[in-house]
Amino acid sequence: MKISIIGTGNLATHLSAACGRSGVQVLQVWGRNAEKAKAVAALSGAAAISGFHDLNQTADLILLAVADDAIAEMANSLAALFGKSEAQPVVVHLSGATPMAVLQAAALKHYGVFWPLQSFRSGKTVDFKKVPICINASDEKALASISRLARLLSDEVCTVSEEQRQTLHLAAVFVNNFTNHLLTISKELTDEAGVPFKLLKPLLRETVNRLDEADPQDMQTGPAIRGDLKTIERHMHLLAAHPRFRQLYALLSESIRNRDEGTGMRDEKG
Amino acid sequence: MKISIIGTGNLATHLSAACGRSGVQVLQVWGRNAEKAKAVAALSGAAAISGFHDLNQTADLILLAVADDAIAEMANSLAALFGKSEAQPVVVHLSGATPMAVLQAAALKHYGVFWPLQSFRSGKTVDFKKVPICINASDEKALASISRLARLLSDEVCTVSEEQRQTLHLAAVFVNNFTNHLLTISKELTDEAGVPFKLLKPLLRETVNRLDEADPQDMQTGPAIRGDLKTIERHMHLLAAHPRFRQLYALLSESIRNRDEGTGMRDEKG
Structure with a gap:
């Protein structure tokens, strides 16, 4: 299958390299900056283009590897470029947060989502x-192409509905962003204490x-689940100079205790 | 060096096994339950005892591997057993949260803390x-013994003050307990979405x-640090049925944003 990549950022770079390694033919890489486009294209032996109208419409699939708030504009530009041609490439965005409706609104014929559930950094090879890769599509034809590319690149492909992807994105914020913030707080506390x-x-x-062995809720330890109020009080005291960390400590502890006691979320939901 | 272990729980079990593997001589393992004491003692070739007065006072070090709220009572029992004898063993507790003053109050001559900063489960070998291992001691003699045992068992030994240990324990709650709770929330959300x-x-x-490459605060990603209010709003909507998760989402996002904008904790502290 033949694909093209729009964009030259981190994700575009990792995708071009992954296609190169997996033998997926990348026709073109488009970027406003010709030098960057060249560098990203080189990773998969693709041609670099900086003129949008040079985009080859015989690609099976076009990956919109651009910032979330640029997806709608890019989709519109592509729809204008394709015009009324019957055999349009499938256009996918790579965002966990952006609704597929953004592509529908651009009046593309075949579109979908190709969301790699990982955060990518420059300078680090990703397996x-x-x-x-979470995928979704407007129709069977689009799904077939998107699924094919996903399976060529990854061993873990999952077709998800719009709502499922949004929930995964939300859950990823808890797992990745919020966890990282807790680590930031810990680092600040240990730095201060030397x-x-x-x-x-x-x-x-x-x-x-x-996590490989059991559910996290069965693995919960710590003063909150033990109801060890003496330790909790000592910790709150240690956080005296950090009012927001205190708030977080109190709310997280309360959330843990309520789940344990079965008087919180579980009941409220039932 | 010769040590004895008081207790037959998870930590006592792991310590006995680690001593066995490292060639540390364990004289005795004490436990009220004779069968359990026997099982734990077998891991290091020690003698199992269930009578407290059978405790051999020629040990260099006695490890109080008991629940936090049993430490004071055990320390008192040991002090009573030792009486006025000059060459008392060094007594350590293994708790991150418990002040060393609890041992001082028992009028032991030489005491300290030997805190393995890991959470131990049954049925799983720990390297x-x-x-x-974070250590602390009442005096040079105690420190020498505690440090020797720690270095025989671990490559990562750190002498910490009371305040440093308390801060580490607090930071461990953020890193371990609160992170696990975030994972619990994610799991609940994904389960619900199927x-x-x-x-x-x-x-x-x-x-x-x-974490091996950079500070967590330099690695923060996600809608909060990007100021992506549209995504945050969508996530809050998805959490409509989970009022406490919403509260946590809002507070964590606010905490991330405030650090980024430099208007939050950093300034309040300065």
């Missing part, structure tokens, strides 16, 4: 085979490794 | 060499792996 933050790393790895 | 939670695991592993 794409292990990156879960103790090495790295002492906490084995503990964190253990928490993550446990 | 103790990689478990950070999507596999495991899709989020590579993302979590990436978040943890990043």
Whole structure:
């Protein structure tokens, strides 16, 4: 199958490299900056283009690897370029947060979502085979193309509805962004106390490794679930100079305790 | 060096096994339940005792591997047993949360803290060499014994003050307990949406792996730090049926944004 990539950022770079390694033919890489486009294209042996009208419409699939708020505009430009031609490429965006309706609104014929559920950094090779790819499509033809590309790149492909993808994106914020923020807080506290933050790393790895064996809710430990109010009070005291960390500590502890006691979320939901 | 272990729980079990593997001589393992004491003692070739007065006072070090709220009582019992004898063993507790003053109050001569910064589960072997051990002591003699045992068992030994240990314990709650709770929330959300939670695991592993390369605060991603209010609003809507998760989402997002804008914690502290 032949694909083209719109964009030259982190994700475009990783995708071009992954296509190169997996033998997916990348026709073109488009970017406003000709130098960047060239660099990204080189990773998969594609041609670099900076003129939007040079886009080859014989590609099976076009990946919109652009910022979320640029997706709608790009989709409109592509729809205008394709015009009324019957055999349009399938156009996908790569965003967890952006509704597929943005592509529908651009009056594209075949479109969908190709969302790699991983965060990508520059300068670090990613084993794409292990990156879960969540896909969705406007129709069977689009789904076939999107699914084919996803399976060529990854061993973990999952077809998800709009609502499922939004929930996954929300859950990813808890798992990734909020966890990172908790680590930031821990680092600030240990820095202030002059103790090495790295002492906490084995503990964190253990928490993550446990996920392979059991549900996190069955693995909950700590003062909140033990109802150890003396320790909680000591911790709140230690956080005296950090009012927002205190708020977070109190709310997270309360949330843990309520789940344990069965008087919180579970009941409220039932 | 010769040690004895008081207790037959998870930590006592792991310690006995680690001593066995590292060639640390364990004289005795004490437990009220004779069968359990026997099982734990067998891991290091120690003698099992269930009579407290059978405790051999020629040990260099006695490890109080008991629940936090049993430490004071045990310390008092040991002090009573030792009486006025000059060459008392060093007594340590293994708790991150418990003040060393609890041992001082028992009028022991030499005491300290030996806190393995890891959470231990039954049925899973732990590579103790990689478990950070935070130590503290009442005096040089105690410190020498405690430090010797710690270094025999682990490659990562750190002498910490009372305040540093308390801060580490607090930071561990953020890193371990609160992170686990975020994972619990994610799992509940994905379960409800009928999507596999495991899709989020590579993302979590990436978040943890990043810690080896940079500070978490420099790695923060997500809608909050981007100021992507549209996505935040969509997520809050998705959480409509979960008032406490909403509260947590809002507070964590606010905390992330305030750090980014430099108008929050950093300034309040300065």
